Amino acid sequence: xxxxxxxxxxxxxxxxxxxxxxxxxxxxxxxxxxxxxxxxxxxxxxxxxxxxxxxxxxxxxxxx
Amino acid sequence: xxxxxxxxxxxxxxxxxxxxxxxxxxxxxxxxxxxxxxxxxxxxxxxxxxxxxxxxxxxxxxxxxxxxxxxxxxxxxxxxxxxxxxxxxxxxxxxxxxxxxxxxxxxxxxxxxxxxxxxxxxxxxxxxxxxxxxxxxxxxxxxxxxxxxxxxxxxxxxxxxxxxxxxxxxxxxxxxxxxxxxxxxxxxxxxxxxxxxxxxxxxxxxxxxxxxxxxxxxxxxxxxxxxxxxxxxxxxxxxxxxxxxxxxxxxxxxxxxxxxxxxxxxxxxxxxxxxxxxxxxxxxxxxxxxxxxxxxxxxxxxxxxxxxxxxxxxxxxxxxxxxxxxxxxxxxxxxxxxxxxxxxxxxxxxxxxxxxxxxxxxxxxxxxxxxxxxxxxxxxxxxxxxxxxxxxxxxxxxxxxxxxxxxxxxxxxxxxxxxxx
Ligand code: HEM
Ligand code: SF4
Numbered sequence: 001x002x003x004x005x006x007x008x009x010x011x012x013x014x015x016x017x018x019x020x021x022x023x024x025x026x027x028x029x030x031x032x033x034x035x036x037x038x039x040x041x042x043x044x045x046x047x048x049x050x051x052x053x054x055x056x057x058x059x060x061x062x063x064x
Numbered sequence: 065x066x067x068x069x070x071x072x073x074x075x076x077x078x079x080x081x082x083x084x085x086x087x088x089x090x091x092x093x094x095x096x097x098x099x100x101x102x103x104x105x106x107x108x109x110x111x112x113x114x115x116x117x118x119x120x121x122x123x124x125x126x127x128x129x130x131x132x133x134x135x136x137x138x139x140x141x142x143x144x145x146x147x148x149x150x151x152x153x154x155x156x157x158x159x160x161x162x163x164x165x166x167x168x169x170x171x172x173x174x175x176x177x178x179x180x181x182x183x184x185x186x187x188x189x190x191x192x193x194x195x196x197x198x199x200x201x202x203x204x205x206x207x208x209x210x211x212x213x214x215x216x217x218x219x220x221x222x223x224x225x226x227x228x229x230x231x232x233x234x235x236x237x238x239x240x241x242x243x244x245x246x247x248x249x250x251x252x253x254x255x256x257x258x259x260x261x262x263x264x265x266x267x268x269x270x271x272x273x274x275x276x277x278x279x280x281x282x283x284x285x286x287x288x289x290x291x292x293x294x295x296x297x298x299x300x301x302x303x304x305x306x307x308x309x310x311x312x313x314x315x316x317x318x319x320x321x322x323x324x325x326x327x328x329x330x331x332x333x334x335x336x337x338x339x340x341x342x343x344x345x346x347x348x349x350x351x352x353x354x355x356x357x358x359x360x361x362x363x364x365x366x367x368x369x370x371x372x373x374x375x376x377x378x379x380x381x382x383x384x385x386x387x388x389x390x391x392x393x394x395x396x397x398x399x400x401x402x403x404x405x406x407x408x409x410x411x412x413x414x415x416x417x418x419x420x421x422x423x424x425x426x427x428x429x430x431x432x433x434x435x436x437x438x439x440x441x442x443x444x445x446x447x448x449x450x451x452x453x454x455x456x457x458x459x460x461x462x463x464x465x466x467x468x469x470x471x472x473x474x475x476x477x478x479x480x481x482x483x484x485x
Contacts, residue, residue: 011432012188013427013437014188014189014437015437017188017190018189018438018441019422021189027185028185029185030185031186032181053423054423056139056430058139
């Protein structure tokens with residue numbers, strides 16, 4: 001799994017951080033999402049998919 | 065908007081209008097004012113997911129009730145949040161037609177994005193987590209006071225007044241940097257703004273007084289900006305010319321009001337739900353790790369925003385086969401989306417262990433999704449955990465029928481919640 005972000009669209013509500021804190025974080029300056037791990041191990045894939053589904057601004061892209 | 069542009073006439077609930085009938089009865093009338101709109105919402109989701117609703121002033125708007133449609137609308141910025149855009153359904157909203165110097169909740173990109181980003185970091189998950197111990201301390205203090213009141217009076221305690229309202233109010237004052245000496249003024253004014261039996265004129269006066277108070281506060285902080293949200297807005301944004309004094313005041317008003325009544329009502333309803341469901345309460349008491357998920361389910365189940373959010377279409381947009389035209393208003397019933405069986409199995413049941421509860425749209429969806437959601441979550445988690453631990457025998461002091469529910473307000477909850485233990 002490879003994750004991409006459309007960070008310009010991020011509204012910083014932080015739902016991804018709540019769901020997958022090992023993968024997503026928020027930038028100190030403006031709360032915009034950053035990736036901690038762009039290619040997370042298999043055991044985190046479900047959480048990443050959940051984060052992508054819940055993200056209110058369709059920021060998180062998932063690629064096989 | 066002329067009658068002729070309406071694609072269908074609307075009908076009172078629960079009957080579906082004969083499609084295309086030009087002389088149909090008026091749109092769904094009191095739907096948005098009911099204590100329990102869920103039966104009616106359920107019928108609409110099946111028979112007429114995009115319908116029409118009449119508003120208090122006699123105008124009408126589209127009413128979206130299905131989860132998928134609601135995410136499509138709130139996720140599409142061609143649906144404007146700007147109440148000055150033609151067709152915006154203002155009638156019956158808290159705040160009503162008051163559009164002067166509005167906060168970013170009522171603005172569209174790029175202005176919305178620019179302003180929201182100035183405060184996003186203040187509410188991000190790690191900042192809010194760092195506040196948890198202070199929120200806990202403040203909750204403990206209020207619970208101590210509740211115990212003292214109970215000992216002194218031996219009568220019921222109003223949980224709304226003693227805990228639900230002060231927690232969010234104290235937390236946001238702390239974050240904004242409202243001086244401790246001003247708390248009384250501040251609480252009195254927000255109290256009037258949010259109270260039920262207050263005539264419009266008095267509410268408008270309170271709003272004006274709050275605006276004046278915040279105006280003075282921002283001026284005072286300008287002389288000595290502190291290490292708080294208003295202080296940072298002044299030093300980093302106002303002094304660099306990014307925003308004006310009035311903008312700082314608008315930030316203060318928005319942050320103050322948006323998080324107060326909402327969180328307070330969720331605290332009251334959550335406490336009531338758990339008092340009435342001892343089995344769920346026991347489960348959470350035994351395993352506090354379940355509280356996080358239970359809070360998501362409480363948010364989903366209660367969906368306190370009962371007649372919004374609202375938008376105005378700025379283009380002709382098709383939603384699920386319905387054409388919504390530029391200049392038409394939409395009431396986006398997030399409370400209905402959260403009971404949509406297509407997404408939440410057995411959606412009318414409160415299930416604190418529901419696996420997909422966090423998919424709820426109680427905080428909205430799209431770029432305006434609640435900025436304070438991480439904070440609201442932590443406040444709810446702390447308060448629920450504390451009540452379960454410290455007051456295991458707490459119960460309503462009156463029969464449920466006598467609890468004054470806010471069926472008259474656009475944010476659902478209870479006006480008072482007398483409890484004993
Ligand atoms: C359980 C409590 C809460 C609920 C149910 C709630 C619900 C909502 C909803 C539905 C929206 C979206 C409005 C729209 O799309 O037009 C929203 C926006 C907002 N909320 Fe909350 N809220 C809560 C607590 C808070 C708290 C604690 C704060 C903190 C200050 C807050 C601040 C805001 C702000 C600033 C916005 C505007 C965001 C924007 O337009 O970009 N809310 N809230
Ligand atoms: S959930 Fe989406 S919008 Fe929210 S912080 Fe994460 S990426 Fe940004």
